[in-house]
Amino acid sequence: MSAVIVIVAIGLLGVSGLPGLFFGPRSPVGERVAATLVLAGSILGLGAAFAGMGKTAVFARSWAVPGGDLALRVDGLAAMFLVPLFVVSSLGSIYGLEYWAAREHAADGRKLRAFYGLMSAGIAVVFVAHNAVLFLAGWETMAIAAFMSITTEDEREGVRHSGYVYLVATRVSTLLLFAMFAVLHAKTGSWDFAPPGRPMDSSAATAVFVLGLLGFGIKAGLMPLHVWLPGAHANAPSHVSALMSGVLIKTGIYGIARVCSFLDRPPIGWGVALLLAGSVSGVLGVAFAIGQHDLKRLLAYHSVENIGIIIMGLGVAMLGRATESPTLVTLGVAGGLLHVWNHALFKALLFLSAGAVLHSTEAREIDQLGGLAKTMPRTALAFLFGAVAICGLPPLNGFVSELFVYLGLFHGLRVDSLWILSAIGVPALALIGALALACFVKAYGAVFLGQGRSDRVSHAHDPGLSMLGPMALLGVACTFIGLVPLAVEPVLRSATNSWAPELAPAASPLDVLSPLRLLSAAGGSLLALLAAGAVLVWRAPDPSRGLTWDCGYAAPSRRMQYTSSSFAESLVGFFSWALRPSVHGAAPAGLFPSPTTFHSHVPDTVLDRALIPLSSAGARALRWFRWVQHGNVQLYLVYILATLFVLILMGR
Amino acid sequence: MTTEPILSPAVHVLIALIFPPLLLGVINRTKAAFAGRQGPPLLQPYYDLFKLARKGSVLSTTTTWVFRASPVIGLATALLASLLVPFGGQESPVSFAGDLILFAYLFGLARFFTVSAALDTGSAFEGMGGAREATFACLAEPALFLGLMVLVKRTASLSLTTMLGTAVAAQWRSAGAALVLVVVSLFVVLLAENCRVPVDDPNTHLELTMIHEVMVLDHSGPAFGMILYGASLKLFALGALVVDIAVPLRTGNRAVDLGVFLVGMMLLSVVIGVVESTMARLRLHQVPSLLVAACLLSAFAIVLAARG
Numbered sequence: 027m028s029a030v031i032v033i034v035a036i037g038l039l040g041v042s043g044l045p046g047l048f049f050g051p052r053s054p055v056g057e058r059v060a061a062t063l064v065l066a067g068s069i070l071g072l073g074a075a076f077a078g079m080g081k082t083a084v085f086a087r088s089w090a091v092p093g094g095d096l097a098l099r100v101d102g103l104a105a106m107f108l109v110p111l112f113v114v115s116s117l118g119s120i121y122g123l124e125y126w127a128a129r130e131h132a133a134d135g136r137k138l139r140a141f142y143g144l145m146s147a148g149i150a151v152v153f154v155a156h157n158a159v160l161f162l163a164g165w166e167t168m169a170i171a172a173f174m175s176i177t178t179e180d181e182r183e184g185v186r187h188s189g190y191v192y193l194v195a196t197r198v199s200t201l202l203l204f205a206m207f208a209v210l211h212a213k214t215g216s217w218d219f220a221p222p223g224r225p226m227d228s229s230a231a232t233a234v235f236v237l238g239l240l241g242f243g244i245k246a247g248l249m250p251l252h253v254w255l256p257g258a259h260a261n262a263p264s265h266v267s268a269l270m271s272g273v274l275i276k277t278g279i280y281g282i283a284r285v286c287s288f289l290d291r292p293p294i295g296w297g298v299a300l301l302l303a304g305s306v307s308g309v310l311g312v313a314f315a316i317g318q319h320d321l322k323r324l325l326a327y328h329s330v331e332n333i334g335i336i337i338m339g340l341g342v343a344m345l346g347r348a349t350e351s352p353t354l355v356t357l358g359v360a361g362g363l364l365h366v367w368n369h370a371l372f373k374a375l376l377f378l379s380a381g382a383v384l385h386s387t388e389a390r391e392i393d394q395l396g397g398l399a400k401t402m403p404r405t406a407l408a409f410l411f412g413a414v415a416i417c418g419l420p421p422l423n424g425f426v427s428e429l430f431v432y433l434g435l436f437h438g439l440r441v442d443s444l445w446i447l448s449a450i451g452v453p454a455l456a457l458i459g460a461l462a463l464a465c466f467v468k469a470y471g472a473v474f475l476g477q478g479r480s481d482r483v484s485h486a487h488d489p490g491l492s493m494l495g496p497m498a499l500l501g502v503a504c505t506f507i508g509l510v511p512l513a514v515e516p517v518l519r520s521a522t523n524s525w526a527p528e529l530a531p532a533a534s535p536l537d538v539l540s541p542l543r544l545l546s547a548a549g550g551s552l553l554a555l556l557a558a559g560a561v562l563v564w565r566a567p568d569p570s571r572g573l574t575w576d577c578g579y580a581a582p583s584r585r586m587q588y589t590s591s592s593f594a595e596s597l598v599g600f601f602s603w604a605l606r607p608s609v610h611g612a613a614p615a616g617l618f619p620s621p622t623t624f625h626s627h628v629p630d631t632v633l634d635r636a637l638i639p640l641s642s643a644g645a646r647a648l649r650w651f652r653w654v655q656h657g658n659v660q661l662y663l664v665y666i667l668a669t670l671f672v673l674i675l676m677g678r
Numbered sequence: 679m680t681t682e683p684i685l686s687p688a689v690h691v692l693i694a695l696i697f698p699p700l701l702l703g704v705i706n707r708t709k710a711a712f713a714g715r716q717g718p719p720l721l722q723p724y725y726d727l728f729k730l731a732r733k734g735s736v737l738s739t740t741t742t743w744v745f746r747a748s749p750v751i752g753l754a755t756a757l758l759a760s761l762l763v764p765f766g767g768q769e770s771p772v773s774f775a776g777d778l779i780l781f782a783y784l785f786g787l788a789r790f791f792t793v794s795a796a797l798d799t800g801s802a803f804e805g806m807g808g809a810r811e812a813t814f815a816c817l818a819e820p821a822l823f824l825g826l827m828v829l830v831k832r833t834a835s836l837s838l839t840t841m842l843g844t845a846v847a848a849q850w851r852s853a854g855a856a857l858v859l860v861v862v863s864l865f866v867v868l869l870a871e872n873c874r875v876p877v878d879d880p881n882t883h884l885e886l887t888m889i890h891e892v893m894v895l896d897h898s899g900p901a902f903g904m905i906l907y908g909a910s911l912k913l914f915a916l917g918a919l920v921v922d923i924a925v926p927l928r929t930g931n932r933a934v935d936l937g938v939f940l941v942g943m944m945l946l947s948v949v950i951g952v953v954e955s956t957m958a959r960l961r962l963h964q965v966p967s968l969l970v971a972a973c974l975l976s977a978f979a980i981v982l983a984a985r986g
Contacts, residue, residue, distance in 0.1 A: 397800075399742045410744075419787040420780060432779045439831050449980050452827055453820035453973070456782070460819040463786055464812035471797030471808070477740055541774040548772060548780060552758055559750030559904075566900060567734070574738040575896050576801040577885055582740075588797070588805020596813045600966070 028078035029085035029100050031070055032108070032154055038067030039115065040147030043140030051132035060139045061119045064146065068116035071150070075105040075112070080520040084156070094217035097156035102524030103287075106363050106517060107153045107280050110370035113503070114272040115146040117496035118265035121378055124492040125385055126263055138178045138263060145171035145269065152277045158207040158217040165203065165277070169196040172274060176262040188257030191633065195244055195254035202241030206285075209233050219284065231289055235296055238285035239303070246278025248337060249307035252330045253633040256314075259326030260390070264381025267322060271329045271377060272370035279336055279366060286344055287525050294348040294443070301341030301447055305454035308334025312461040313601040316468070316594045317628030320390045321380050324469055325373065328416060331458060332369040335431060336362045338451060342434035343526075345444055352529045353437050353539060359522045360536050361430030364514060368415065368423040368507065375500035376412035379405050382493055383473065386486040392469060392590045397478040401486040406474040408497040413466040415504045418459050421549030423507035431455060433540055464597060472590035479584055509549045512542040591626060598628065606631050687771035689936070694760040697940065698910035699723035701917065701947045708951025723910065727903050735899030740800045748795035749897060749904035755784040756911035763918045764839045766939025767846070767928040773839040778826050781838065782819065785871065785912065789815055796893040803885045807892035810962065814877065814889070817969035818870045824976035825864045828856055829923070831983045842922035850926050859979035861924045865949075866972035868916045870965070872909065875954040877965050887962070917946050 042063035046056020082101040089096040100108070119142065128135045148171055151164025173196070177189035211217055213230040240251065247255040255275070259267045286296065311330030318324040339362025346354025380390075382405045389395055399406035415422035432455060438448040478484060488494065507514055515536050536542070574582050598607050611624035629635065654665075703720040710717025719725075737745070762781045764770045793808035826841075832849050835841045850857055870877045873890035885892045894905050921942040929935055960968060 397740075399744065399798075403742075406742075414787070414790060417786065417790060418783065419790060420783055425780075425783060429776055429779050433776050433836065436776075436827070436830050436836055439827060440834050445831065445980075445984055449824075449827065449977070452823050453977075456820045456823040457816060459783070459786065460812075460816040463790055464816060467790055467793045467797070467808065467812055471794055471805075475742065475744060475794060475798040476800035540776055544772070544774040545780075548758065552754060552784075555754035555757060556747075556750060559754055560747065563746055563750055563901065569735040569737045569899070571739050572736050574740050574799045574801050575736070576799070576803060577895065582800060584800070586802050587800045588802050588809065593797075593805060593809040593812075596809065596963075597816065600813075600816075 028074040028081075029083040029098050029154070031074035032083075032100055032150070033085065033098065035067040035071030035074065035112070036147045036150045036154075038063050038070070039143050039150065042067070042119070042143035042146075043136070043138075044143075046128075046136050046139050051136060052129050054128055056136060057123055057128045057139060060143060061123055064119040064143060065116045068112035071108060071112040074100070075108040079105055079517060080523070082524065086156075091159055093159040094157045096160060097218070098154045098160070099156035100154050102520035102522075103280070103283060103363075104153045106521040107276060107366065108150060109517075110276070110367050111146065111149050111153065111273045114269055114370055114374045115142075115149075117374065117499060118142070118269050118378075121265045121268075121381070121493050121496045122263070124490050125265055125381055134178045134180075138175060138266070141171040141174040142266065142269070145175055145266075145274070149273055149277055153280060156218060158211070158219050161219050162200070162203065162207070165200065168274065168277065169200065172196075172258075172266075172270060175266045176258045176270075178263055178266070179261075182261070184257075185261045188254075188261040192254040192258045195251075199241045199244035202237050202244070203281075206234055206237035206241055209237065228293065232293070234288065235285060235292075238281060239299070242278040242281035242285070243303070244278070245275060246282065246333050246337075247275050247330050248278070248303055248333055249310045249330050250632045252307070252311070253630065253637055255329060256318075256323050256326040256630060257633075259329065259377075260320055260323040264322070264377050264384060267326070267381075268374040268377035271326065272374040275329060275333060276366050276370065279333065279340075279362075282337070283340060283362075283525065286340060286347075290347075290528050291350070292344060292348055294345065297341050297344030297346075297348050298447060299341075300337050300344055301451055304334045304337030304339075304341050305451060306334070307331070307337060308458040309454055309461070310601075310604055312458055312465060313597070313605060314628065314630070316461065316465045316601075317598045317605050317607060319392055319591060319627060321383065321392050321395075321469065321473060322377070322390055324392070324465065325376050325380060328376075328462070328465070329369075329373060331462065332365065332373065332416070335428065335455070335458065336365045336369070338455065339363070339365060339427070339431045339434065342431060342438060342451075345438060345447065346434075347526060347529070349441055349443065350529070351437075351441065353534065354434055354441075355526050355529050356522055356534065356536055357430050357434035357437060357539055359525055360518045361427050361432075361434055363521050364430060364507075364518060365424075365427035367514070368427050368504070371500050371503050371507070372412045372415035372422075372424060375408060375497055375504065376416065378493070378497050378500070379409035379412060382408075382489045382497070383486075385489060385493075387482045389480070389482045392472045394480040395473045395478070395483055396476050396480075396584065396587065397474070398483055398486055399474040401483065402474075402488045404488045404494055405497070408494075408501055409474060410470060411501040411504055413470045415508070417463045417466050419463070421505075421508045421552050423504045423511075426508060426511045426545065428455065428459065429545070430536075430540060437539075461597070464594075468590050468593045472593065476587050477584040479587065479589075509546055509553075511545055512537060515542060604631060606635060686768060686932070689932075690765055690768065690771050691761070693765055693936070693940070694757070694911065694914065697943070698760075698914035699727060699907065701913055701943065702910055704944055704947035705951040705954065708948050709955050712952070712955035723906070727907055730903030730906070731900050733899040735897075735901055738799050738896055741795075741798045741896070744791065745795045745798040745896070746901065748791040749901045749908065751791040752788045753904045753908035753911070755788040756908045756915060759784045760911055760915040760918070762838055763915050764842050764922060765918055766925075766935040766937075766942075767843045767922065768932060768935060769843070770839050773837045775836040777837050777839075778830075778841070781915075782822055782826075786815075786819075788908070788912075792893055795897075799896045801896065803892050804895055806886070807889050807895075810889045811893060814870055814965055814969060817966055817973065818867050821863055821969055821972040821976060822867045822871075824973055824980065825860045825867065828860045828976060828979045828983045831980060832856070838919075842919070844928045846923060846926040847928060853983050856979040856982040857923060859975045859982070861920060863972040863975040863979070864916075864920050864923070866968060866975075868913070868920055869950070869953070870969055870972075871916055872913045874950055876957045876960045876968065879954075879959040882959070887959070914943070917943055921946055 148168030155161035315327035343358030
């Protein structure tokens with residue numbers, strides 16, 4: 027039953043943008059219909075996902091497509107991923123009513139809404155597909171719809187560039203997945219994508235794992251496969267960025283989690299690989315984030331970081347599977363998967379708040395902003411909640427999932443064969459936490475506090491209810507999970523059981539390993555202390571007002587403030603071996619120096635310093651074959667047909 | 679351990695509330711003794727707090743509510759954190775598996791708002807201080823966790839109370855070398871987190887070189903008092919961590935153990951005072967090397983702890 031409801035929900039999401047195509051480009055009817063359909067589909071889907079928690083619903087029909095039946099399966103793991111999809115997708119579409127209103131975006135509004143719905147539906151198909159062909163169909167729908175959504179403003183050159191980089195990356199990822207499914211089919215004779223405990227010899231299993239890690243890792247944005255992510259997230263409309271960062275990249279995590287469940291006792295190397303890859307992605311992701319000047323690009327790099335934390339959690343769980351330690355599995359899966367939820371919530375909140383800033387000031391450059399907490403107090407509060415949550419600070423939700431990963435690593439410390447991995451993982455996680463804090467203090471401080479750094483901020487104002495409402499709901503969700511982590515325990519248990527059914531009976535429950543009630547108590551007492559202190563401060567006699575003292579300087583100006591790039595300078599220096607910041611401008615010299623300028627930025631090392639130069643060199647080397655490529659579609663089809671014939675002949 | 683379910687937490691809370699400013703008094707007297715001065719009375723920090731509580735305050739027009747909330751958050755988090763650390767092996771009022779992570783992250787929350795408040799004033803001095811605080815914390819945090827990991831590895835416990843309780847003495851016998859390294863490493867973290875020499879000099883006259891003091895330049899009156907009090911609570915909580923390991927004497931008698939612990943805290947303040955009197959502040963770009971050294975000490979300690 028719940029599988030059918032999920033299918034209906036997917037259908038509603040998928041067609042949500044289509045009715046709008048029959049109305050005029052400025053008509054508000056289409057956008058309202060789209061938001062209603064997405065909302066209806068999401069509520070249905072959420073109901074089905076929660077109702078079916080702990081059970082497995084299967085829907086199978088035979089169809090004409092080669093490669094097995096049309097099969098969908100909603101189990102604990104899939105339900106865990108469906109929930110953030112429906113939440114973020116529906117809130118994003120409501121946000122879009124004002125952010126990308128039809129009357130202001132006549133040129134591209136209808137296109138964006140059509141592909142937004144299609145992208146959501148594609149993601150949902152990925153999460154529930156039980157069959158490789160259906161999975162890849164969902165995967166491609168999602169990828170193409172995401173490309174079209176990223177390039178909504180394709181009149182801008184940067185947008186087109188980011189779109190192409192994304193397109194290339196997603197094609198490579200799909201090719202790797204083709205290879206992975208081919209190996210799976212060759213070894214098991216089935217096109218199914220899910221059942222754990224398949225019999226496979228170790229070399230085939232390793233091939234599947236490596237192909238899956240690379241293919242899904244590209245989509246997840248795992249460093250150094252993240253090349254498409256910063257540009258795509260920065261250039262897409264903000265609610266699309268929220269959906270992509272919050273949910274779309276999690277399809278990669280979902281795929282890796284599925285692949286990891288293929289073997290009952292995976293080799294220990296898989297867990298080691300995940301833990302190390304996660305640590306690298308986490309530390310370098312946040313290091314790159316610190317160097318960014320563009321608010322949305324900064325947030326995008328934090329996705330790379332948080333994907334790293336999630337993968338670290340999965341790595342802990344895999345180490346637990348390899349050493350048959352249910353404790354590690356429970357804590358690792360709980361940490362990783364709860365962080366999937368948490369990241370979806372707080373990252374969507376941050377992108378939506380950044381979108382509100384962009385909407386009101388038309389500036390993404392952090393050092394052009396400042397002082398927005400006075401003109402946009404509600405947006406500032408929303409961003410602050412997201413920032414505290416993403417830094418993993420109590421009492422919000424990020425702390426809970428990071429705590430589970432920490433606990434898993436600390437438990438690993440007691441296992442003789444794993445302690446050295448924990449000794450790498452724990453300080454890495456601590457470093458990630460401290461760097462994230464530095465980065466978000468910088469972003470929050472430079473954008474919302476102090477004085478405005480340009481005239482763009484003087485007319486800024488809070489957005490209306492359809493943008494603030496979704497932000498408020500996300501903030502409430504972050505607080506709720508942070509204060510009442512016990513509420514998500516059943517969901518996590520159901521996901522863990524479906525991921526590692528063979529360990530389920532032996533596992534001790536999460537609230538035994540980590541006293542969730544005491545976490546609530548600690549969070550509650552912190553809030554009580556804060557409330558008491560706040561009453562003391564705000565009931566005190568009104569203080570007198572003056573200029574910022576600043577050691578007695580009488581004329582502070584907005585240009586004297588510390589900028590975000592100065593704030594980040596020493597940290598960028600620490601990581602200069604990886605970030606390779608480029609600095610333009612000359613230091614003043616001589617007794618009467620001439621005017622000079624200073625400009626610094628941190629390009630993406632992998633993309634801008636390795637891949638693009640390499641591929642340009644490759645393109646130059648291959649220019650002799652350019653005659654093959656002439657833009658004539660019919661001839662391309664001839665090439666495809668010829669290749670097929672050759673392959674069939676070779677296969678005989 | 680005797681079981682007096684109500685008395686024990688009450689004593690803990692009272693110690694955590696009353697004693698912290700005394701540490702500052704001891705540090706200042708030690709420094710005065712080295713400088714050949716008589717120095718301020720031991721209770722001077724308390725007099726200062728009472729004086730500040732009665733004063734009025736000035737708020738910059740640039741600031742928002744974040745600036746006013748930050749002292750409250752700093753004090754509340756330090757208070758909660760000091761409820762997590764055991765004093766002299768006595769069970770702390772709040773203790774659970776993983777409380778060491780909450781302990782570290784509470785200070786993170788305080789740091790987030792202290793630095794935000796600094797940026798809220800729009801002053802370049804305070805921005806500089808905030809940037810340094812956030813930067814150095816990136817190295818102090820891993821060092822703290824590495825140090826705690828050694829204890830987790832040795833005691834197979836995830837809560838500060840059991841980790842630092844009666845088990846410490848046994849650990850000194852079986853893994854003394856590792857614990858020496860941990861104590862030194864955590865002491866460096868304590869100096870860095872509390873902005874003491876050689877990382878930061880709270881008494882310098884030049885704002886350009888300060889870290890913590892420059893961040894709170896604009897706070898005044900009761901808010902500034904809260905900041906000073908919160909800072910002393912933080913010093914006490916982190917100091918308790920060091921003293922619990924360094925002074926492993928556990929007789930089982932609550933009064934004796936607490937007495938030994940408090941003497942240990944006073945000795946720790948004297949040591950901090952000696953360090954401040956005999957060392958100069960490091961140049962800012964040398965501070966990371968010191969913190970990296972603290973990380974490495976604890977990393978070596980883990981290797982030792984795993985072998986032992």
